[in-house]
Amino acid sequence: MRPTKAAGSDGFPTIFSSMSLELYNVTNIVVILKIDQPTNLSNFRPISLCTVLYKIISKTTANRFQKVS
Numbered sequence: 749m750r751p752t753k754a755a756g757s758d759g760f761p762t763i764f765s766s767m768s769l770e771l772y773n774v775t776n777i778v779v780i781l782k783i784d785q786p787t788n789l790s791n792f793r794p795i796s797l798c799t800v801l802y803k804i805i806s807k808t809t810a811n812r813f814q815k816v817s
Contacts, residue, residue, distance in 0.1 A: 774799050 779792040786792060798806075 773802055775802070 776797040779794050782791050782793050
């Protein structure tokens with residue numbers, strides 16, 4: 749099948765279905781200090797650093813679901 753012909757079962761053409769989107773769905777977990785001299789894990793605050801494309805897609809999806817309910 750040519751890559752831009754008929755859509756697959758997921759509705760996307762073959763060229764798109766074979767692309768790996770794992771690079772765009774990456775989140776790094778980082779801890780930052782709550783106080784200057786930490787003594788245990790409760791003195792750290794975890795934050796997640798998502799990629800920009802992931803944030804745009806999740807924000808758009810969330811906004812569309814708000815209109816439904």
